[in-house]
Amino acid sequence: MIVVNDRVTLDEAELEFEFIRSSGPGGQNVNKVSTAVRLRFDATNSPSLPEDVRRRLITQAGRRVGGDGFLSILAQAERTQESNRRDAVERLVEMIAKACERPKPRRPSRPTLGSQKRRLASKKKHSESKSRRKDPGAHEE
Structure with a gap:
């Protein structure tokens, strides 16, 4: 179980990991080692998320x-699969924790006196400056 906060915990079985080759330089291991991680999480059907958090x-x-x-998260900053896996899970937990925070309702402000x-x-x-521009004799007909 992954604890996000007191309201939300994720079951690790809900997370799908796919290990792929990382982009960028890698020396002799560039074509041999799949260190990048793509984390997939079913955000729409997850039983762990309350409806408001899901939205x-x-x-x-x-x-x-x-x-x-x-929801797809790609982690490839680190050199090992395990550290990239940990990074992806941490980023998912951060996103869910941020989604748990209810937005503060906007209270419309009033103009001061x-x-x-x-x-x-x-x-x-x-208005006065415009009215001074009018022709004074235009009204008398």
């Missing part, structure tokens, strides 16, 4: 969630 996780993951509903008065004064000044 936020899929939204936050963006393109990392494919059409099949699997001073800003309202300044706005109205500005409008009045603008």
Whole structure:
């Protein structure tokens, strides 16, 4: 079991690991050793995730969630399979922990009394300057 927080724990059987060749330089081992790890996690059907966390996780993951509903994480920074595997799991746990945080609701702010008065004064000044431009004799016909 992987503990994310007091609310969410993941069963390790839900994680699929695929070991692939890492890109970039590798010397003599470049074509022999598959050290990169692709972690796949079924975010849409996981019984471990509450519904609200699932929605936020899929939204936050963006393109990392494919059409099949699997979240994919590629880890290839380290030189060994085990350390890349650990890195991928840590990144998944971080993503789920971030998705567990409820967003703070936005409270609409009100304009201050001073800003309202300044706005109205500005409008009045603008209106007066426009009215002074009018032809005074245009109204008498």
